[in-house]
């Protein structure tokens with residue numbers, strides 16, 4: 315179970331000059347009037363940043379991590395200077411760990427001090443995340459990514475560093491002075507800083523406190539003193555002197571199999587991929603499977619406790635909202651989603667959720683009939699999938715990036731061909747370095763894929779001719795759901811038939827859908843109102859989390875699994891594929907391209923293909939003991 319959502323905003327006081335100070339720690343966020351100069355001196359100069367940025371090659375990225383985002387000043391300066399100094403086509407990835415985030419209004423007040431960084435600070439405020447724990451990824455600029463990791467750095471960094479060992483180029487050890495914030499400056503922090511640093515990665519901090527210096531040296535970092543900024547006597551900087559491992563090679567060619575939302579998001583996240591990209595559709599047009607319904611609701615799965623599922627869906631939803639806003643705003647409608655109370659047990663669960671304040675008020679609050687998620691909504695699945703593919707093809711073609719679309723050719727066979735993968739269709743064969751399988755509930759004839767416990771669940775939606783008196787401006791969910799009518803057509807659903815892969819229309823399913831609709835709306839729709847229906851198949855997993863990342867092959871019993879090089883999956887999206895696909899595709903793309911992922915090791919493991927094999931090993935060992 316992840317830690318409970320116990321986050322709270324920072325408590326700030328502003329002095330007469332408007333400089334923010336933390337009431338909790340009794341320390342300032344930056345030196346009065348000299349914040350920018352101090353940041354450049356301590357962090358940029360002593361990590362030798364401009365010099366190192368000048369040496370970056372096109373396509374490379376530079377990773378900076380920081381303790382304490384605070385007002386974001388260090389980030390605004392670093393991002394602004396990076397854009398001015400680093401060569402074109404290089405990318406800055408800035409990760410900041412923050413226990414007490416500023417409220418948006420305080421952030422705005424602090425930002426007012428530095429109009430010169432307005433481009434970056436305004437984008438940060440615009441994308442500023444909701445107050446829940448974990449890694450929030452913000453696309454600030456085409457060349458700047460910011461990860462805000464909310465929670466105590468002593469809790470969040472070990473998990474993050476496990477997933478990002480040897481990936482950080484430079485650390486900023488900020489945070490209030492060790493005398494004002496002793497609990498943060500701990501040996502465990504220095505160990506994780508060391509783990510996450512690259513060979514020859516560097517670190518700088520404004521403090522020269524003895525135990526900090528000794529702790530960092532003990533963690534393995536070579537530390538030096540330098541004159542401090544302004545009236546401060548000394549500061550520290552250091553380097554991790556080790557030999558680096560060679561960076562794993564980015565594949566020269568990638569193929570994405572499938573044409574649903576998973577494949578479309580995957581293609582979109584690989585839009586800038588410099589190698590050759592092949593898109594393989596089994597039909598002439600995309601969205602032929604579960605992703606082809608007339609409307610789809612986009613909202614996270616909520617639970618009465620802060621579970622792995624809550625964590626996964628909250629982050630996936632936040633990412634999806636931003637993704638669709640950037641890519642397909644014309645097909646996405648943030649009308650809100652209302653969850654009607656289903657039973658007294660459900661009412662109790664909903665009350666618990668509110669009482670525990672698992673989600674901020676702006677994310678979830680009570681309504682007359684249950685709960686409302688005002689930021690959620692619905693989208694047009696076919697238009698979204700279609701546009702995502704078209705955008706990728708147009709974008710890559712314009713830039714001369716090799717792109718091939720193969721339609722109407724289902725893959726019949728996958729085989730290993732030395733260091734590549736060979737895909738066979740009825741007409742031809744392809745060889746690629748990396749394969750991404752987004753094939754929904756379909757089992758391809760490939761043993762490791764067949765081993766995944768993906769269960770099909772058939773479902774049918776029903777379209778009715780809207781009655782005059784039905785007014786529905788937002789999505790409602792109870793047992794089923796009803797979506798805002800489009801013209802005279804109201805879409806409602808959906809049935810749930812485990813184990814079935816049939817896509818024929820079943821009249822009994824329409825009746826079930828009408829019953830649920832009438833219960834929700836207090837209406838009297840009958841089968842005479844039915845004007846359409848669509849049946850398709852969800853792909854579900856036993857633990858309700860999807861599967862992303864490398865495919866694995868079990869070793870002999872009791873010996874774990876082997877990750878298969880060059881083949882990853884995006885499967886098991888269940889009933890909420892339109893919420894989870896963008897984030898899953900982003901995780902997958904980052905892994906393929908060797909970029910930091912917006913998650914720690916625990917969440918990556920919870921969605922990995924090897925979790926099932928690992929659990930089977932644990933179960934078999936348990937049995938062995940009986």
Ligand SMILES: Cc1cc2nc3c(=O)[nH]c(=O)nc-3n(C[C@H](O)[C@H](O)[C@H](O)COP(=O)(O)OP(=O)(O)OC[C@H]3O[C@@H](n4cnc5c(N)ncnc54)[C@H](O)[C@@H]3O)c2cc1C
Nearest residue numbers: 573574575576603604605610611725753754773890891892
């Ligand atoms: C009735 C119903 C209602 C739903 N409502 C919602 C909702 O409101 N909101 C929501 O978020 N989700 C909803 N879902 C779930 C959502 O539709 C799925 O999670 C999502 O569409 C899964 O996307 P996908 O790309 O993984 O799979 P799919 O869309 O099924 O795509 C799989 C693709 O794999 C391709 N493929 C398979 N085999 C091969 C092969 N051999 N060669 C080449 N290609 C192959 C297929 O052609 C297809 O294009 C609903 C599902 C159902 C059934």
Ligand SMILES: C[S@@+](CC[C@H](N)C(=O)[O-])C[C@H]1O[C@@H](n2cnc3c(N)ncnc32)[C@H](O)[C@@H]1O
Nearest residue numbers: 382383384385386387388412413466467489490
């Ligand atoms: C001096 S401010 C950082 C200033 C910031 N870098 C800037 O540019 O504005 C220190 C920050 O560290 C955060 N902090 C303190 N202890 C922390 C901890 N244990 N984990 C994460 N953040 C912490 C504080 O909430 C505060 O925002």
